[in-house]
Amino acid sequence: MDLTLMVWRQKSADAPGKLDQYAAKGISREMSFLEMLDVVNEGIVKAGGDPIAFDHDCREGICGTCSQVINGVPHGIEERTTVCQLHMRHFKDGDTIYIEPWHGKAFPVVRDLIVDRSALDRLIQSGGYVSVHTGGVPDANAILIPKGDADTAMDAAECIGCGACVAACPNGSAMLFVAAKVTQLASLPQGRVEASERVRGMIDKMSDEGFGNCSNHYECQAACPKGVKVSFIAKLNREYMKSWF
């Protein structure tokens, strides 16, 4: 099939960016979205141009590196799908596709479709971990964890840190990302020890990094490729209140 791409091109963080038009010809339905871009880039390089820069790594939907807003939706309109797992069969011959980078003050553009997401790493550094002593490996069943708590922690741990929640949020908030990490660790006895410092540290860091405030639009849950739920944000709010007592 033949498609028209409108792709955001921007040389650097400070340079002005704009949408450029590209023709993607002879694309097969079986290709992934990134393979389609690879084909387009080959054409651009052969013609002597600069290829479209985009982030990608595992290409199997688990690393959280790919980050493109396709027709206004982070990772495209298919539910629970990363860009690399989005296939061209979801598009029609003759479609025009708009491809843009994640938007948000905390995510400055590096080049074209690549944004700097290290603000998420700094959020993790502000409390998204547990402090444990090194040494002998503890016995596997020394700390018993109820099945329900383990399930909640695992559901929250599904977050791959891609930042689609921030990109989708009209306020550029990272609440779902923070909520997932806080819920994952606060649901387990190992994480409860530092629960108060963690929730306050991460919440304050979120504002310091330039993320916006959550106003419960729930766009994040709809855009999340891993189906992380906004109920974790309610849990985050409870954890914040608990941290004062």
Added chain:
Amino acid sequence: MPETVSRGIGSSTVGRKILMAVTGQMMILFAVIHVVGNSTIYFSGLNSYAEHLHELVPLVWATRFVMLPALLLHVFFGVQLALENNSAKESGYSVNTNLRSTFASRNMIWSGTLIAAFLVYHLMHFTFQVISPEAAASANADALGRPDVAGMVIYALRSYVVSLVYIFSLTGLFLHLAHGAQSSFQSLGLSNEGAEPAISKGGYSVALVIFIAYVLIPVLVVLGIVKG
């Protein structure tokens, strides 16, 4: 984990979200009590209600002392959060696709502004009674010698323009509560995956019931059905 001094509630992003929810719920409660009182107009009881309410001077002033700070906090943080959110996401995408957000949720600052402007008008009109002084309840007594509140309200709402102002402003209130009522439960952590659909529908229903209860007054007065 390093010990750090954390922000207070009034500067924390989640702290302010909780304050918005608490003050918002206080005002929803006020709106419900206010409309129950107003509904006495259907049974020609508004003057009696107003007279009895104003005999409870300490209660009236206690309510004002609680509601005014709540309102001011809600407005202050609402504007502050909206400005921060605008700067955190300066531009949208070329294709505007909304997955879960609603017209109501994206326009809270504007529906809030409409409500604030209406509140000033409404207080000038029926509390300070400076907009149509010729019909002011404080200057006109009813047959029993009480301030004629019903007469003042009906005199005002018989005008199509005034009624339209009220109906338009109440639409703003409906939009604000359609998002705000359910959103406040999420902000207070009173939600989970199972309860979320019920809270969303419940919040919308509360907004709808409050809207209908209020909007019937100008509608029925302007149609000449409620005559006082």
